[in-house]
Amino acid sequence: MPSATATNGRETLASIAYQRLLDDIVGGRLQPGTKLRLQFLTERYEVGNSPLREALNRLSAIGMVQREENRGFRVSPASADELSELIRTRCWLEETALRESIRRGDAAWEEGVLVAYHRLSKRNRYSDEQYVRFDGTWEDLHRAYHLSLLSACNSSILLGFCTQLHEQTLRYRNLSSMQDYRDRHELDEHRTIRDAALDRDADAAAELLRAHYRVTGEIVLASGNLS
Amino acid sequence: MPSATATNGRETLASIAYQRLLDDIVGGRLQPGTKLRLQFLTERYEVGNSPLREALNRLSAIGMVQREENRGFRVSPASADELSELIRTRCWLEETALRESIRRGDAAWEEGVLVAYHRLSKRNRYSDEQYVRFDGTWEDLHRAYHLSLLSACNSSILLGFCTQLHEQTLRYRNLSSMQDYRDRHELDEHRTIRDAALDRDADAAAELLRAHYRVTGEIVLASGNLS
DNA sequence: CAAGGAAATAATTTCGAAAACTGCGCCCCT
DNA sequence: AGGGGCGCAGTTTTCGAAATTATTTCCTTG
Incomplete structure (x- = not known):
């Protein structure tokens, strides 16, 4: 998350609502396109309308919900086109960050x-x-691993963008049936990427990382129920 | 801006406050680090506290203001370090977008x-x-010109990130005295970039674009009053 | 029977005030 | 003199209701 938020002292209701939303x-429990009526949300999260609106406004700035003036909010729609755009963009940005990380790490x-x-x-x-x-969840460790690869790129801004893209693609993964994941040897892929990176072989690492994302994208596209 | 906002019908007070803030x-009329007290803002913009908070929350998500739980908001601080990080990141992202644009345009x-x-x-x-x-302001046309170069990259997400970085660096430019800009031949730089791009000379265009941003950064750093 | 339009309904947005929290100064105690 | 707690003033955060805007319904009219 790119949130310019120093998480000090006690959490506010708006932040709790933000996290839960x-x-x-991302977990797919609120389907793409779902209308987010305030009354529904106040019942679901037991939070008043002001903190909820703040949460929704923050989410709209990172593309997780859409805002229409005077018509409220809805979960951002998901489409095959957007998924391929996400993956394409993610490959570009993470390749940049990875190469820089390998160079400077x-x-x-x-x-x-x-x-990690x-x-x-x-x-x-x-x-x-x-x-x-x-x-400590698998997803948490997975996120941390990918971030660690990029972490020496010397641009927290770029890292923020990458995190944002990670989060978006994670939503698509959770939307798909995930059945076809089982025969995939993800850990092998992660290991080969790790080895190439630590060997300072930027070309190989970049290619492996891109392939890693492309495969994920294809599985989600194949098994997914997207428009 | 990456705002997932369909600007329909009549504008809401929150959006007006967002734009004005x-x-x-960005215009430098609210200096970096300034505490943004709600009472001050309601007087300045003649808007109630709810729409203001919504605007501030959106701005915090794109890095223009910082949010501290239970301590309100302040204008994001500006530093020489952050400026160079901004420019570095911007060079990476725009180079990617420009090359892709030249390839696909x-x-x-x-x-x-x-x-443009x-x-x-x-x-x-x-x-x-x-x-x-x-x-129609110069800045508006300038923004449009740079965006036009990248516009064929086939990733609205990447374009959104580039716009965000443009906006941030624009803030730094407006913060500096701008005295040293007068002897610069910006139009020449813009023309040579245009020509290289239209000639489909990706290497030359990318190098010229990067130089363009680096020079700007150095001028701002030199004339600037940053920490 | 379709089209248009006004009232009724439902939702979002905004306001004003109450509640909760932070920071600071003051006082008391050791 | 130093340190720790108490309470007050200022600020942020949250709530509940009012105002505004969108949507549906139903009636009228061509």
């Missing part, structure tokens, strides 16, 4: 990648039930 | 670039007084 949208970066991979490898993806944003 | 922050794209350049060339930068976001 984001969670439900120091010992601490290498260790970070190693640790290790943690991910010890976690079984399918032991997590429904998607929930929470420390 | 963005305008004042059709006749309509070429004409769009030509027209033409309009920009007819406008004298220094006839515009204070920065105000408005159709």
Whole structure:
């Protein structure tokens, strides 16, 4: 998330609503295009209308909900076209960040990648039930691993964009049936990317990373129920 | 702006406040780090506190204001470090978009670039007084010209990120004294970029575009009053 | 029977005030 | 003199209701 938010002291209701809404949208529990009526949301989240509107406004700025003047909010629609645009853009941005990271990364970066991979490898993806944003879930470790690869690119702005794209594609993944994921050897892919990156082989790492995303995209497109 | 906002019917107060706040922050009339007290803002913009909070929340999501839980909002601080990060990131993203645009651009794209350049060339930068976001200002034509170069990249997401970065660097430009701009031949730079792009010389166009942004950055850094 | 338009209904947006929180100064105690 | 808690003033956050805007319904008219 690119949120310019110093999470100080006690959380506000608006932030709680934001997190829960984001969670439900990314988790696919709020389907694309769903009208988000305030009354429905106040009942669902037990929060007043002002904090909810603040949350919705923040979500609209990162593309998770659409806002129409005087007509309220709805979950951003999902389409095959948007998914391929997302993946295309993600490949461009992450390739840039990855190459830069490989060029600049120091010992601490290498260790970070190693640790993130290790943690991910010890976690079984399918032991997590429904998607929930929470420390230690497979998705959380997965996110952390991918971010660690890019983390030495020296641009928190670019990292923010990449995180945003990660979140959007994650929504598409959670929208699809996920049946076809089981025969995929994701951990192998993650390992080869790790090795290429730590070997400072930027061309190989970039190609592997791009392929990793393209395959994901194709699986989601194939198994998905998108317009 | 990446705002997922269909601007339908009548504008809402929140959107008006958003535009005016963005305008004042980018225009430098609200200095970096300024505390944005609600009482102050309601007097300044003659809008109630709810629409203002919505506007501030949207601005926080695009990095123009910082939000601290239970401590309100302030204009995002500006620093030399952040400026160079901005420019670095902008060079990466726009190079990607430009190369892709040059590769894919059709006749309509070429004409769009030509027209945008033409309009920009007819406008004298220094006839515009204070920065105000408005159709036909130099800044508006400048934004449109740069966007036209990238417009055929086939990723509205990437274009949104580029627009966001444009807006941020524009703030830094407006923060600096702008004295040192007068001896610069900006129009020449814009013309050579246009020519390289229309000649489909991606390497040359990318290098010229990067140089264009780097020079701007150096001028702002030199004349600027940043921490 | 279709089309248009006005009233009724439902939703969103905004306001004003109450509640909750932060920061600071003051006082008391050791 | 120093440190820790208490309470007040100022600010942010939240609520509940009023105002505005969109949508549906139903009646009228061509």
